[in-house]
Amino acid sequence: MPMFAFLAAAAIAAQAVPADQAEPRTVTVTGRSTLDNSSALRAARALKAGEYMWAPQTAPAGPILMVVNLETQRAVVYRNGLPIAITTVSSGKKGHETPTGIFTVLQKEKVHHSNLYNDAPMPFMQRLTWDGVALHAGALPGHAASHGCIRLPAKFAETLYGATPLGMTVVVTKREALPAVVPAGDVIAAAAKGGAQAAPGTRDFWDPARAPTGPVSVVVSTTDRALFVIRGGRIIGRASVGVGRQIDHPYLYSLQSADSAGARRWTRIALPGQTLDEDMQLGDIDMTPATRAAIESVLVPGATVVVTPDALTDVGSLKDFVVGK
Missing domain, CATH: 2.40.440 (L,D-transpeptidase catalytic domain-like)
Structure with missing residues (x-):
């Protein structure tokens, strides 16, 4: 089993969505308005590059956890222990692999540019490490293509940014199985x-x-x-x-x-x-x-x-x- 990396502990932060920042209606590829672990896995496999599903009514409030799978290039977001969102991602390419482990969001910026890679835009950035790994909106070609960051569909990145405070836990793994x-x-x-x-x-x-x-x-x-x-x-x-x-x-x-x-x-x-x-x-x-x-x-x-x-x-x-x- 790969060694887990811990960054500032794994703080699953309590959910708090401002009243003027309501979550969008469900974007569905499965025909379901709610999710569970088995339907989440099925939906994740059905998604095409750039697609996502957001079903906040599954758990309207509670602590948030995001699980990113590097092998399948998919991510699942949990709230109060239940899956509420699934998305395609693009992680680090060969030579710039995204590290596995448990991370916490250290910094959030709606408008951010890379200080390592030619001032590249990183919209709705949520930092996982101080040496360049973050969640952010970006191109999703259907395979690992980044310099180590976890790219998300643009609208999903914006929605996730609005739904999560500093301290959200992100688990990065190579196993397809979801946490229980x-x-x-x-x-x-x-x-x-x-x-x-x-x-x-x-x-x-x-x-x-x-x-x-x-x-x-x-x-x-x-x-x-x-x-x-x-x-x-x-x-x-x-x-x-x-x-x-x-x-x-x-x-x-x-x-x-x-x-x-x-x-x-x-x-x-x-x-x-x-x-x-x-x-x-x-x-x-x-x-x-x-x-x-x-x-x-x-x-x-x-x-x-x-x-x-x-x-x-x-x-x-x-x-x-x-x-x-």
């Missing part, structure tokens, strides 16, 4: 058994004032025995953790909702290649009660927890958050 969303326990509570193994480290800190608002992600490295908390694109905390067992691939969790009593509903996104019953069991990750309290103070629906085997030791800022590239 399954219920999970309270992963933060499970990861705080009492702090017996998680002694504070000299590099630990907590400074939520660095980013008072924004999408929240918690990234745990089992190799480094450390976690990072990211909000609004900035690292606001680091803490040492205990690790009961090592892993060889990442696990991704999303906070779907929280009630006034503090009860939280989490889901796990079973990524392509993972089974539905496979779970990290975050009881294997141990954090101090103070760390748990700090994390819980910033959790909002749409927050994510990513557990990765990748080493993050030298991470000092968001621009350093590229692992296994």
Whole structure:
């Protein structure tokens, strides 16, 4: 299985569409007004280069996730765990391959030009890495043809841009299978058994004032025995953790909702290649009660927890958050 790259964690941001920016009516190639995983795969295979389907009524609100498949040159957009859109794409050509992994949107610009490739236009740009990989509108010849970016149909790029805030998670894979969303326990509570193994480290800190608002992600490295908390694109905390067992691939969790009593509903996104019953069991990750309290103070629906085997030791800022590239 290819090494996953993590960029600023995988923050599945809560959906919020302004009232004056309504989503378009469905563009359909299947005759269906709603989607599920099986119909999404069928529709994806039926699309021709430049075509897409947008069915927002499948899930009108909730956290958003986009899955890009480099082999099929297709992408599926999920909201609240349900597929709401399918599109053709054009990814990086030979010598400029788009990296696989889990990324988060770091920057958005309606009008943007490449600073690497002859000032080429990149309309409705959503940046995935600081070294040149982004989602944007562009030519779709039916095969991989870009310099590493993920090109989208022009109208789809505009629609996606309007529907997603900073922090949307983008999974880039070479497997055609779509992720499955399954219920999970309270992963933060499970990861705080009492702090017996998680002694504070000299590099630990907590400074939520660095980013008072924004999408929240918690990234745990089992190799480094450390976690990072990211909000609004900035690292606001680091803490040492205990690790009961090592892993060889990442696990991704999303906070779907929280009630006034503090009860939280989490889901796990079973990524392509993972089974539905496979779970990290975050009881294997141990954090101090103070760390748990700090994390819980910033959790909002749409927050994510990513557990990765990748080493993050030298991470000092968001621009350093590229692992296994």
